[in-house]
Amino acid sequence: MPELPEVETIRRSLEEKLKGKTFVGVEVFLDKMLKGANPEDFGTEISGRKINGIERRGKYLIIHLAGGVAMVIHLRMTGQLLYCSPEQEKAKHTHVIFHLNDKCQLRFADQRQFGKIQLVQTKELENLAGIKNLGVEPFSDAFTREFLKKEMRNRRTKIKPLLLDQTFVAGIGNIYADEALFLARINPERVAATLSPREVSQLHLAIREVLLSGIENKGTSIKDYVDGNGNPGTNQDKLKVYGRDGQPCAKCGRAVEKKSIGGRSSHYCPRCQKL
Numbered sequence: 001m002p003e004l005p006e007v008e009t010i011r012r013s014l015e016e017k018l019k020g021k022t023f024v025g026v027e028v029f030l031d032k033m034l035k036g037a038n039p040e041d042f043g044t045e046i047s048g049r050k051i052n053g054i055e056r057r058g059k060y061l062i063i064h065l066a067g068g069v070a071m072v073i074h075l076r077m078t079g080q081l082l083y084c085s086p087e088q089e090k091a092k093h094t095h096v097i098f099h100l101n102d103k104c105q106l107r108f109a110d111q112r113q114f115g116k117i118q119l120v121q122t123k124e125l126e127n128l129a130g131i132k133n134l135g136v137e138p139f140s141d142a143f144t145r146e147f148l149k150k151e152m153r154n155r156r157t158k159i160k161p162l163l164l165d166q167t168f169v170a171g172i173g174n175i176y177a178d179e180a181l182f183l184a185r186i187n188p189e190r191v192a193a194t195l196s197p198r199e200v201s202q203l204h205l206a207i208r209e210v211l212l213s214g215i216e217n218k219g220t221s222i223k224d225y226v227d228g229n230g231n232p233g234t235n236q237d238k239l240k241v242y243g244r245d246g247q248p249c250a251k252c253g254r255a256v257e258k259k260s261i262g263g264r265s266s267h268y269c270p271r272c273q274k275l
Contacts, residue, residue: 004171005214
C-alpha cells in the first residue's frame with residue numbers, strides 16, 4: 001500500500017501537471033471505484049470544473065476543484081494515478097479515465113480494485129469518514145517530541161501496531177514503521193508506555209527522517225507503486241530492514257528477522273533492537 005512518501009510523491013508529480021487544467025469528461029469502466037455516486041452523476045458533477053490544487057492528508061489524495069468541490073482518492077493496496085497522453089497504451093487494470101482540456105488524461109488503475117474515488121463538498125472534508133479520525137501529520141508543527149511522550153505515556157499497546165494506527169499518526173505504514181523503529185533502535189514489540197523519554201525523542205527524529213528520505217527518493221517501489229508520471233521510486237534500495245529478512249543487518253551484521261506483530265509482518269534486527 002502506498003504510504004505517506006509515495007502519496008506525497010504522486011501529489012507533487014501530478015500537481016505540476018494538473019493545476020489550472022479543467023476536467024472535460026470521464027469514462028468509468030468499473031462502477032465500484034466510485035463511492036456514493038453513479039458514473040453519470042459523477043461525470044456531470046466534475047465536467048467543466050477547474051483543478052485548483054492537490055492536497056495530501058495521511059494516505060489520501062484530495063483534488064480541489066472549482067466551485068467548492070473536492071475529489072478524494074484512496075489508492076489502497078495497488079492503486080495508481082497516472083497522467084498520460086491519449087496515445088499511451090492503457091494499462092490492463094485501468095478503471096477510470098478523466099479527460100482534460102489539454103487533450104491529456106488522468107487514469108486510475110487498480111489491480112486489486114480496493115481503491116476509491118469520492119466527490120464531496122470541500123466544507124465537508126473534515127467530516128468525511130476516514131479523514132475525520134486521522135491523527136497528526138508527521139511533518140506538522142503538532143507532531144513534536146512532547147506530543148509523542150504525552151500520547152505514549154499510558155499506551156499499553158506494542159509500538160509497531162501503534163505506529164500503524166492512522167488515528168494516532170497519519171500516513172505511516174508497514175515499510176516506514178519498520179525503518180523508523182530500526183533507526184531508533186527500538187524493538188517493534190516494545191510496549192509504547194515503556195519507552196524512555198530519550199527513546200521517544202529518537203523515534204520522533206527517526207519517523208521524520210525515514211519519511212523525508214522516502215520522499216527524496218520518490219517513494220518505495222516494491223510491487224505496484226509508481227508516481228503520477230509512471231516512474232518508480234528508488235527508496236527500496238535504501239531500506240535497512242524491511243523486506244531484508246535473512247540478510248545481514250547493515251549495522252551489526254546479524255541476520256534481520258521477520259515476525260508477525262499485531263497481524264502485520266515486522267522486520268527488525270534482534271541485536272540492534274533488543275527487547
